[in-house]
Amino acid sequence: MFIRRESFQQYIKMYPVVSTIIALNIVVYLLTLLPEIQMKFxxxxxxxxxxxxxxxxxxxxxxxxxxxxxxxxxxxxxxxFLFGPELEKIAGKMRFLTIYFLAGIFGGIATFVIQDNPLYTSVGASGAIFGIIGAFGALVFYMRRTMPQLRQIILPIIVVSVIMTFLQPNINVTSHLGGLVTGFILGLFYFKPKNMLRWRQ
Structure with missing residues (x-):
């Protein structure tokens, strides 16, 4: 499920949204390596x-x-790169975008509300990526009986991701958990069987 066997060109063609987001992040990161504009960014x-x-x-x-x-x-x-393609394929481009960005945004809102220090600063796409993982959690919820093997793949990823959030230093725990919950809630709506049935019609 999360093993990528596509060539570079196939990956870009099959998963344009994920590919574009990765490319934008890399371009911005490379720009921040330039000393004269790093702090400005x-x-x-x-x-x-x-x-x-x-x-x-x-x-x-x-x-x-x-x-x-x-x-x-x-x-x-x-x-x-690993988790995004499958969700883009299952949910579609626009739903994937809403999961990704709303998870990141609500992770930021949760940080703003809970971390009350005005100097608290954070960067990174982790909240959005945790939203992807949360959306997969919703998919497991709906398919726990029909596809029990999916639960065996997804649940350990969720558990390990949450544990590592608390073990690693300098991590915005609030953003991670906020993104995870947001992705799960959106997934509960998007992957509701009757909603998915409409997509196919």
Whole structure:
């Protein structure tokens, strides 16, 4: 399910939304490696609670395309590379986009509400990626009887992801969990059997 056997060209053609998001994140990361604009990018786009409170709400979106360090973007984009295609195929392009961005945005909102320090700053696509995992959790909920093998694949991924969230340093736990819950709720709506039946008609 999450083993990618496509060639580079096949991957781009079959999963255009995931491919575009990955490409945008990589381009932005490469730009932040340029010393003269690195801090400008982070100051203009990072999710900073105090500036969001001042009305700069767009930071909840722009921060999803910023990553601090090579390992940060490597882990996030590799996760998106693995988990994103199957959800794009199952849900469709527009539903995938709403899951991805709403999970990231609501992860940012949860951070803004719960982390009350005005200097609290975060960047990264992790909340959105946890939304993808949460949407798969909803799919497991509906297909737990008809496809029990799906549960054996997805549930360990969810459990390990949540555990690692609490074990790793400098992680925005609130964004991860907020994205996970948002993705699960959206998945409950999108993957409701009668809704999926309408897609096929």
């Amino acid at each position: 982070f100051y203009a786009g990072a999710s900073i609670n105090g500036l969001i409170a001042a009305g700069e709400w767009w930071r909840m979106i722009t921060s999803m395309f910023l990553h601090y360090g090579f390992l940060h973007i490597l882990f996030n984009m590799f996760s998106l």
